[in-house]
Amino acid sequence: DIQMTPSPSSLSASVGDRVTITCRASQSISRYLNWYQQKPGKAPKLLIYAASSLQSGVPSRFSGSGSGTDFTLTINSLQPEDFATYYCQQSYTTPTSFGQGTKLEIK
Protein backbone atom coordinates (compact mmCIF):
# COMPACT_ATOMS: atom_id res chain seq x y z
CA ASP A 1 0.00 0.00 0.00
CA ILE A 2 1.12 3.56 -0.66
CA GLN A 3 1.70 5.69 2.43
CA MET A 4 1.06 9.41 2.28
CA THR A 5 3.05 11.60 4.68
CA PRO A 6 2.04 15.23 5.18
CA SER A 7 4.32 17.93 6.48
CA PRO A 8 3.95 19.66 8.82
CA SER A 9 1.27 17.96 10.91
CA SER A 10 0.22 21.35 12.22
CA LEU A 11 0.92 24.92 11.29
CA SER A 12 0.17 28.36 12.73
CA ALA A 13 -0.24 31.30 10.41
CA SER A 14 -1.85 34.71 10.19
CA VAL A 15 -4.48 36.15 7.88
CA GLY A 16 -2.74 37.35 4.74
CA ASP A 17 0.14 34.88 4.99
CA ARG A 18 1.26 32.53 2.26
CA VAL A 19 1.27 28.93 3.43
CA THR A 20 2.75 25.79 1.92
CA ILE A 21 1.81 22.25 2.91
CA THR A 22 3.61 19.26 1.50
CA CYS A 23 2.70 15.62 1.01
CA ARG A 24 5.12 12.84 0.21
CA ALA A 25 4.13 9.48 -1.25
CA SER A 26 6.00 6.29 -0.37
CA GLN A 27 6.34 5.53 -4.09
CA SER A 28 5.73 7.39 -7.33
CA ILE A 29 2.09 8.23 -7.97
CA SER A 30 2.61 10.30 -11.11
CA ARG A 31 0.16 13.20 -10.68
CA TYR A 32 -2.66 11.23 -9.06
CA LEU A 33 -2.76 13.44 -6.00
CA ASN A 34 -5.77 15.27 -4.59
CA TRP A 35 -6.15 17.84 -1.81
CA TYR A 36 -9.11 18.33 0.50
CA GLN A 37 -10.08 20.87 3.13
CA GLN A 38 -12.05 19.81 6.17
CA LYS A 39 -13.59 22.04 8.81
CA PRO A 40 -14.79 20.71 12.19
CA GLY A 41 -18.01 18.76 11.93
CA LYS A 42 -18.08 18.99 8.15
CA ALA A 43 -17.32 16.65 5.27
CA PRO A 44 -14.07 17.10 3.38
CA LYS A 45 -14.19 19.42 0.39
CA LEU A 46 -12.18 18.79 -2.76
CA LEU A 47 -9.80 21.65 -3.53
CA ILE A 48 -7.26 20.33 -6.02
CA TYR A 49 -7.29 17.19 -8.19
CA ALA A 50 -4.62 15.66 -10.40
CA ALA A 51 -1.95 17.52 -8.43
CA SER A 52 -2.63 20.97 -9.84
CA SER A 53 -6.18 21.28 -11.22
CA LEU A 54 -8.41 23.62 -9.26
CA GLN A 55 -11.85 22.21 -8.49
CA SER A 56 -14.73 24.33 -9.74
CA GLY A 57 -15.75 27.01 -7.26
CA VAL A 58 -12.51 26.89 -5.25
CA PRO A 59 -10.80 30.28 -4.86
CA SER A 60 -7.73 30.86 -7.00
CA ARG A 61 -5.57 31.53 -3.91
CA PHE A 62 -5.34 27.73 -3.65
CA SER A 63 -2.84 26.02 -5.92
CA GLY A 64 -1.14 22.65 -6.15
CA SER A 65 2.04 21.36 -7.70
CA GLY A 66 4.27 18.32 -7.84
CA SER A 67 4.60 14.92 -9.43
CA GLY A 68 6.12 11.58 -8.60
CA THR A 69 6.45 11.47 -4.83
CA ASP A 70 6.47 15.11 -3.70
CA PHE A 71 3.51 17.44 -3.79
CA THR A 72 2.67 20.88 -2.49
CA LEU A 73 -0.51 22.76 -1.64
CA THR A 74 -0.07 26.53 -1.49
CA ILE A 75 -2.54 29.02 -0.09
CA ASN A 76 -1.85 32.63 -0.99
CA SER A 77 -3.14 35.42 1.21
CA LEU A 78 -4.79 33.31 3.91
CA GLN A 79 -8.39 34.18 4.68
CA PRO A 80 -10.17 33.52 7.99
CA GLU A 81 -12.23 30.75 6.40
CA ASP A 82 -9.06 28.86 5.36
CA PHE A 83 -8.23 27.72 8.87
CA ALA A 84 -9.01 24.03 8.70
CA THR A 85 -7.36 20.63 8.28
CA TYR A 86 -5.96 19.71 4.89
CA TYR A 87 -5.66 16.16 3.59
CA CYS A 88 -3.84 14.73 0.62
CA GLN A 89 -5.04 11.58 -1.13
CA GLN A 90 -3.43 9.39 -3.76
CA SER A 91 -5.72 7.94 -6.42
CA TYR A 92 -2.92 6.20 -8.34
CA THR A 93 -3.67 2.75 -7.07
CA THR A 94 -5.97 0.71 -4.87
CA PRO A 95 -6.35 1.03 -1.98
CA THR A 96 -6.58 4.77 -2.31
CA SER A 97 -5.06 6.38 0.76
CA PHE A 98 -5.12 9.67 2.60
CA GLY A 99 -2.41 11.44 4.55
CA GLN A 100 -3.05 12.08 8.23
CA GLY A 101 -3.74 15.73 7.65
CA THR A 102 -2.20 19.12 8.33
CA LYS A 103 -4.07 21.31 10.79
CA LEU A 104 -3.80 24.99 9.91
CA GLU A 105 -4.43 27.21 12.90
CA ILE A 106 -4.61 30.94 13.48
CA LYS A 107 -1.47 32.46 14.99
Added chain:
Amino acid sequence: QLQLQESGPGLVKPSETLSLTCTVSGGSISSSSYYWGWIRQPPGKGLEWIGSIYYSGSTYHNPSLKSRVTISVDTSKNQFSLKLSSVTAADTAVYYCARMGYDILTGRHDAFDIWGQGTMVTVSS
Protein backbone atom coordinates in the same frame (compact mmCIF):
# COMPACT_ATOMS: atom_id res chain seq x y z
CA GLN B 1 -27.24 19.76 -8.03
CA LEU B 2 -26.11 16.29 -7.02
CA GLN B 3 -26.39 15.50 -3.33
CA LEU B 4 -25.58 12.45 -1.24
CA GLN B 5 -27.20 11.56 2.08
CA GLU B 6 -26.18 8.80 4.46
CA SER B 7 -28.74 7.03 6.61
CA GLY B 8 -28.71 4.23 9.14
CA PRO B 9 -28.49 3.42 12.85
CA GLY B 10 -26.22 5.60 14.96
CA LEU B 11 -25.56 2.85 17.49
CA VAL B 12 -24.46 -0.71 16.79
CA LYS B 13 -23.60 -3.42 19.29
CA PRO B 14 -20.20 -5.12 19.20
CA SER B 15 -20.04 -8.21 16.96
CA GLU B 16 -23.12 -7.08 15.03
CA THR B 17 -23.33 -5.70 11.49
CA LEU B 18 -23.23 -2.00 10.69
CA SER B 19 -25.58 -1.11 7.82
CA LEU B 20 -25.68 2.25 6.06
CA THR B 21 -27.35 3.51 2.90
CA CYS B 22 -26.38 6.46 0.73
CA THR B 23 -29.14 8.07 -1.32
CA VAL B 24 -28.11 10.01 -4.40
CA SER B 25 -30.39 12.88 -5.45
CA GLY B 26 -30.20 15.43 -8.24
CA GLY B 27 -28.52 12.99 -10.61
CA SER B 28 -28.25 9.36 -11.61
CA ILE B 29 -26.12 6.77 -9.91
CA SER B 30 -25.97 4.95 -13.23
CA SER B 31 -23.25 7.08 -14.75
CA SER B 32 -20.26 5.52 -16.47
CA SER B 33 -18.07 8.35 -15.20
CA TYR B 34 -18.23 7.63 -11.50
CA TYR B 35 -17.73 5.12 -8.77
CA TRP B 36 -19.49 5.58 -5.43
CA GLY B 37 -17.52 5.18 -2.27
CA TRP B 38 -17.54 4.91 1.48
CA ILE B 39 -14.95 6.65 3.66
CA ARG B 40 -14.81 6.78 7.43
CA GLN B 41 -13.17 8.98 10.03
CA PRO B 42 -12.73 7.89 13.67
CA PRO B 43 -13.15 10.71 16.18
CA GLY B 44 -10.16 13.05 16.04
CA LYS B 45 -8.42 10.99 13.38
CA GLY B 46 -7.85 10.92 9.63
CA LEU B 47 -9.77 9.55 6.68
CA GLU B 48 -9.89 5.87 5.71
CA TRP B 49 -11.31 4.62 2.45
CA ILE B 50 -13.58 1.60 2.97
CA GLY B 51 -14.63 0.65 -0.54
CA SER B 52 -16.30 1.72 -3.77
CA ILE B 53 -18.90 0.43 -6.21
CA TYR B 54 -19.81 1.05 -9.85
CA TYR B 55 -23.41 1.19 -11.02
CA SER B 56 -22.89 -2.18 -12.67
CA GLY B 57 -22.15 -3.70 -9.28
CA SER B 58 -18.38 -3.94 -9.68
CA THR B 59 -16.82 -3.34 -6.29
CA TYR B 60 -13.47 -3.11 -4.60
CA HIS B 61 -12.63 -2.48 -0.99
CA ASN B 62 -9.78 -1.78 1.38
CA PRO B 63 -7.95 -5.04 2.14
CA SER B 64 -7.35 -3.76 5.69
CA LEU B 65 -11.00 -4.47 6.42
CA LYS B 66 -10.58 -7.99 5.05
CA SER B 67 -13.83 -9.75 4.28
CA ARG B 68 -16.01 -7.71 6.67
CA VAL B 69 -17.15 -5.27 3.99
CA THR B 70 -20.05 -5.68 1.59
CA ILE B 71 -21.05 -2.87 -0.73
CA SER B 72 -24.11 -3.07 -2.97
CA VAL B 73 -26.00 -0.79 -5.33
CA ASP B 74 -29.71 -0.38 -6.11
CA THR B 75 -29.97 1.66 -9.29
CA SER B 76 -33.78 1.65 -9.16
CA LYS B 77 -33.63 3.56 -5.88
CA ASN B 78 -30.49 5.55 -6.75
CA GLN B 79 -28.85 4.17 -3.63
CA PHE B 80 -25.78 2.26 -2.59
CA SER B 81 -25.19 0.55 0.71
CA LEU B 82 -22.47 -0.54 3.11
CA LYS B 83 -22.47 -3.49 5.45
CA LEU B 84 -19.60 -3.97 7.88
CA SER B 85 -19.77 -7.14 9.90
CA SER B 86 -18.35 -8.14 13.28
CA VAL B 87 -17.90 -4.56 14.41
CA THR B 88 -15.82 -3.52 17.38
CA ALA B 89 -15.23 -0.21 19.12
CA ALA B 90 -12.51 0.47 16.55
CA ASP B 91 -15.23 0.84 13.93
CA THR B 92 -16.71 3.84 15.74
CA ALA B 93 -16.45 6.69 13.26
CA VAL B 94 -18.19 9.21 11.07
CA TYR B 95 -19.08 7.39 7.87
CA TYR B 96 -19.20 9.35 4.63
CA CYS B 97 -20.44 8.40 1.21
CA ALA B 98 -18.89 10.18 -1.75
CA ARG B 99 -18.72 10.25 -5.54
CA MET B 100 -15.42 9.27 -7.11
CA GLY B 101 -14.47 10.13 -10.66
CA TYR B 102 -13.64 7.26 -13.01
CA ASP B 103 -11.90 7.35 -16.37
CA ILE B 104 -13.45 4.49 -18.30
CA LEU B 105 -10.70 4.61 -20.93
CA THR B 106 -7.78 4.24 -18.55
CA GLY B 107 -9.54 2.52 -15.66
CA ARG B 108 -8.13 5.15 -13.32
CA HIS B 109 -10.02 6.58 -10.41
CA ASP B 110 -10.00 10.24 -9.55
CA ALA B 111 -10.86 12.36 -6.57
CA PHE B 112 -13.92 12.25 -4.36
CA ASP B 113 -15.65 15.37 -5.61
CA ILE B 114 -19.03 15.26 -3.87
CA TRP B 115 -19.54 14.07 -0.30
CA GLY B 116 -22.49 13.39 1.95
CA GLN B 117 -22.63 15.21 5.26
CA GLY B 118 -21.56 12.08 7.15
CA THR B 119 -23.24 10.02 9.82
CA MET B 120 -21.77 9.13 13.21
CA VAL B 121 -21.85 5.44 14.10
CA THR B 122 -20.94 4.34 17.60
CA VAL B 123 -20.17 0.73 18.42
CA SER B 124 -21.13 0.08 22.02
CA SER B 125 -23.16 -2.35 24.08
